[in-house]
Amino acid sequence: IDRVVAVTIALDNEKMVKQLVARRRMVQSMEYLIKPGIKFDRTNLDEMAKLCIPVAWWKKRLLFQSDGPKLLENIRKKEETIKELAEKDHVVTNVFVTFNTEHAQRRALTALSVPRIAVWRNKSARLSSEGNVFRGNKVLMVREPPEPSSVRWHNLDESFKTKLMQRIISFTVTVGAIAGGAVLIAVSRRQSAFTAAIVIKVVNQLTPAICKAINNYLESHSSDGSRQASLYIKMTLFKWTSTAIVTALILPFTDSIRDGKEFLIHSVYSIFFADLIITPLLQIGDIWGTIQRHLLGPRAPDQKRMNLNFRGAKYEISTRYTEMTKVLFLCFFYSAIFPLGYFFAAVILFVNYWLDKFCLLRVWGPAPLIGLQISELSRSFFFTAALVLLAMRQAYDYAGFPFDNACVTETTVSEAYEGVHKIVDGDGESHTATIDDTSMEYQYCHQDMLRYRNPRAFPPLDRFQPEGKEWMSDEQETLSRMMSWTFIAVLAGVGLVFINRIIIAALRGTFQATYKPRGEASHQTFEDCRDVFGYVPQVVVGGFEYPLVACNISELDPDLVAFEDSEREYPYDYHNLIYDVPSIAEKKIFSIVKSWMAYNEKKEEETPEAADETPEEAEEEPASSNFLGGLMSWMKPKSKDNKDDDEEEDA
Numbered sequence: 001i002d003r004v005v006a007v008t009i010a011l012d013n014e015k016m017v018k019q020l021v022a023r024r025r026m027v028q029s030m031e032y033l034i035k036p037g038i039k040f041d042r043t044n045l046d047e048m049a050k051l052c053i054p055v056a057w058w059k060k061r062l063l064f065q066s067d068g069p070k071l072l073e074n075i076r077k078k079e080e081t082i083k084e085l086a087e088k089d090h091v092v093t094n095v096f097v098t099f100n101t102e103h104a105q106r107r108a109l110t111a112l113s114v115p116r117i118a119v120w121r122n123k124s125a126r127l128s129s130e131g132n133v134f135r136g137n138k139v140l141m142v143r144e145p146p147e148p149s150s151v152r153w154h155n156l157d158e159s160f161k162t163k164l165m166q167r168i169i170s171f172t173v174t175v176g177a178i179a180g181g182a183v184l185i186a187v188s189r190r191q192s193a194f195t196a197a198i199v200i201k202v203v204n205q206l207t208p209a210i211c212k213a214i215n216n217y218l219e220s221h222s223s224d225g226s227r228q229a230s231l232y233i234k235m236t237l238f239k240w241t242s243t244a245i246v247t248a249l250i251l252p253f254t255d256s257i258r259d260g261k262e263f264l265i266h267s268v269y270s271i272f273f274a275d276l277i278i279t280p281l282l283q284i285g286d287i288w289g290t291i292q293r294h295l296l297g298p299r300a301p302d303q304k305r306m307n308l309n310f311r312g313a314k315y316e317i318s319t320r321y322t323e324m325t326k327v328l329f330l331c332f333f334y335s336a337i338f339p340l341g342y343f344f345a346a347v348i349l350f351v352n353y354w355l356d357k358f359c360l361l362r363v364w365g366p367a368p369l370i371g372l373q374i375s376e377l378s379r380s381f382f383f384t385a386a387l388v389l390l391a392m393r394q395a396y397d398y399a400g401f402p403f404d405n406a407c408v409t410e411t412t413v414s415e416a417y418e419g420v421h422k423i424v425d426g427d428g429e430s431h432t433a434t435i436d437d438t439s440m441e442y443q444y445c446h447q448d449m450l451r452y453r454n455p456r457a458f459p460p461l462d463r464f465q466p467e468g469k470e471w472m473s474d475e476q477e478t479l480s481r482m483m484s485w486t487f488i489a490v491l492a493g494v495g496l497v498f499i500n501r502i503i504i505a506a507l508r509g510t511f512q513a514t515y516k517p518r519g520e521a522s523h524q525t526f527e528d529c530r531d532v533f534g535y536v537p538q539v540v541v542g543g544f545e546y547p548l549v550a551c552n553i554s555e556l557d558p559d560l561v562a563f564e565d566s567e568r569e570y571p572y573d574y575h576n577l578i579y580d581v582p583s584i585a586e587k588k589i590f591s592i593v594k595s596w597m598a599y600n601e602k603k604e605e606e607t608p609e610a611a612d613e614t615p616e617e618a619e620e621e622p623a624s625s626n627f628l629g630g631l632m633s634w635m636k637p638k639s640k641d642n643k644d645d646d647e648e649e650d651a
Helices: 014-032 045-050 057-062 068-086 102-112 116-120 160-189 193-218 224-250 264-285 287-296 303-308 317-333 341-362 373-400 474-511 597-606 615-619 627-635 642-650
Strands: 004-011 092-099 406-412 419-424 430-435 440-444 591-595
Touching (some): 014 068, 045 068, 160 193, 160 224, 193 317, 224 264, 224 317, 224 373, 317 341, 317 373, 373 474
Antiparallel strands (some): 004 591, 419 430
């Protein structure tokens, strides 16, 4: 019962696959230019180019559309490029093995899991059996893969050095974009708090598109979970800065608790109000989706293009997490001066929950299964960071009260000033002030301890008040000490969490095998489960109904492919890129996918005692079994001579 049912060997052919996708796009553009009623023949593009409808001049210049002959010329150029790339060697980047039971998967991972340093130094002694060394001299990095729908097959070949440089560049661009958004918010704040709130909302709405562009053009990710985690980091930093931090930086300290539309409390209220009203309206309105379903879809020239307009809006789980953490961060950041924010945050999260639930069922299209990356990242880092900022802001805000930079002295006002006076404040407004013999003199004192420099007020204890310019009451000093030491305790606790999650986890993975099974293994076999699929290299391309397959699946069970096109007789060949250029279809330049589900059933009939083995008995087998050798025996077909065996192993 514990056996391998499928193996996928992914090759480093990203450049060629990209060229094949570009060619397929051009072929589809030519198909859309064919007159209605004429069947498009992909095998006779020369004739199809002659049947294309002429493209208007304004579409050529404004929309950069090409006519039939120009598309044919570009297609031929792509084919020449593809043939050149097909002559190059394509090495193996990853191997995906699908077991029939979760017990077998766990035993294999336990036996083959080694520290990273053992892989780097090729130390086979760390393996439990010499048979687990690949070809007798190579220690492999073995880990549990993401879900098949989450694998980004065109990004599996990037090295660690390349990814590191990509992250540095993308982070730099992200910081520049955040700075640009902050400047826009600061300029709009000079107009009014409401204008600033609208600009903040616009910036937040554009944030996903900006971060996606940075990710798509500057970063490579081997799985969609990794891509979503990267998006989550960028969007959270972007929205935290634009929503809360910029507002606190651009407003004067003395405007913190003043009453009026131009001051901080009203600005925070405006942001909460925009999140409560504008965001749900934009989400439930689904403007572009409505246009697709009610305007573009019914007027599409063919069934395929009509179907594309009814696929549902694409959503990112990273965006939903970002919205949640943004609301919590805004609430925490201003909780000391705007405690009503807790109520607003609760209502916003309640509305978002039910709205997201409705959109999942009625508005959004399906998304890939991505695993636990974002939830673990959010729980381990962003929520804990928000707690640190909550404790910090509480400590400094309570220490800075009453936010007026004015300290009372022990001297009464001179008799020369007694009487009723008309005064004009800094905003140009007139007031009446009455001064008598009991009025006290005030002097300037800097109450914003967060901006103290020599010495720095960390934590904001009452002893950091300048001598002779103290403003705290006895009760305030006591409360300030309590909040300050609470802040230090939270900071220390979160610091230990960060050290454990980042430094210790990295060291542990370097020097120890870290694989540990989660929960109990399921007793259901892979062959019996019809809602799971195999690891089939494919590319999801916008404008196509189905993914484009990028491997030979002639030896794969069709049930392992994650989509089904019932309108075509040979759907998987139609959506397969390897047949687009016939001269390269048989070359060993595409990923290899094979399954042995029927072969394994035959083996069960021949050896019934193996079928009688229970999962519990299989689980009891020692982890030192020769798993890699057994796996290679499953992968190698029964050939008649050693030459064929050697060729298959090399492939």
